[in-house]
């Protein structure tokens with residue numbers, strides 16, 4: 001534990017005392033290390049989660065805390081560790097894996113490709129308007145935990161790229177380092193309707209008596225919830241200066257902002273790895289009403305099981321995959337990641353040198369994987 005604490009705290013610039021609780025929250029079973037001789041020189045954490053694509057949760061191995069001892073850097077340690085992590089994911093049946101990169105080269109080398117974003121919205125509270133206070137918002141109680149998780153999952157299912165969260169992510173939302181957010185909920189209409197929306201947020205003091213609202217999670221499931229939550233934020237406008245949260249360019253709350261004056265910037269791209277081609281293509285759903293098949297010829301330098309020809313047959317919103325076919329669309333495993341999430345169109349992938357095929361084939365592939373741009377609010 002001592003060596004891990006030292007590597008992680010130095011690598012990520014946080015106090016050593018924070019490292020052990022973080023590792024324990026991630027689960028000691030989920031830590032992987034690389035040793036040289038007896039010494040641990042590199043580590044990473046695997047976080048079992050899901051990620052929504054096409055309306056279904058696809059089992060996903062999140063990767064976090066990739067770190068090499070400063071004295072061992074540049075000697076291939078992280079590459080060796082990541083390679084064996086991807087092989088392990090494959091052996092344990094994960095269809096996909098996702099991570100936030102501090103360098104793209106390392107992760108591209110083992111088959112990951114940028115496949116979605118995470119954006120930070122900052123809006124002056126004065127630019128929000130309290131247009132709807134007709135329904136009561138109340139402070140969240142511990143008993144609301146299950147209803148909050150249900151509201152999130154019902155909302156996130158239709159947001160490609162959003163996490164199917166586990167305890168690790170919920171802990172980050174409810175207990176960000178050094179802060180104590182409060183939760184507020186908006187009940188749905190009618191008994192047993194669940195929650196229409198909720199928000200977790202804290203007030204970050206400025207040197208004056210003013211503050212900024214930092215929102216660690218916000219979900220609005222209905223038009224009424226969109227209006228009520230934005231009004232709730234507007235009601236902090238006498239002392240609150242700005243409200244900020246992580247979101248995406250086409251999120252319903254961003255769309256509903258009453259005025260200009262906000263900023264939305266790309267904080268990070270996350271990278272996706274298709275670990276098991278067949279399992280991944282079958283685990284997500286597709287647009288109803290499209291019936292077609294795509295013949296892929298895939299290259300994967302690390303996982304030979306993924307290489308070769310596959311046919312994806314799409315019908316009734318479901319995908320079925322079989323080996324073989326004509327291999328009309330030639331695709332690198334990294335290209336498949338950006339296609340799978342809906343991040344890049346086949347035309348962009350062709351321009352990036354990750355996909356090749358006749359125009360008509362590429363167009364059909366574009367229709368199969370078309371959807372809203374993938375983004376997620378969470379970081380891990």
Ligand SMILES: CC(C)(COP(=O)(O)OP(=O)(O)OC[C@H]1O[C@@H](n2cnc3c(N)ncnc32)[C@H](O)[C@@H]1OP(=O)(O)O)[C@@H](O)C(=O)NCCC(=O)NCCS
Nearest residue numbers: 011066067068073074075076077078079101102103105106
């Ligand atoms: C990123 C980190 C894990 C790389 O570990 P490493 O064992 O030195 O990596 P490797 O030797 O296997 O190098 C793999 C590739 O990563 C990239 N890389 C490594 N260090 C880099 C740096 N300082 N700047 C940019 N790219 C870098 C390089 O492309 C390298 O390949 P190359 O040497 O052939 O160009 C290590 O620098 C580290 O612990 N940094 C601090 C924590 C961190 O940023 N973690 C990543 C979180 S996603």
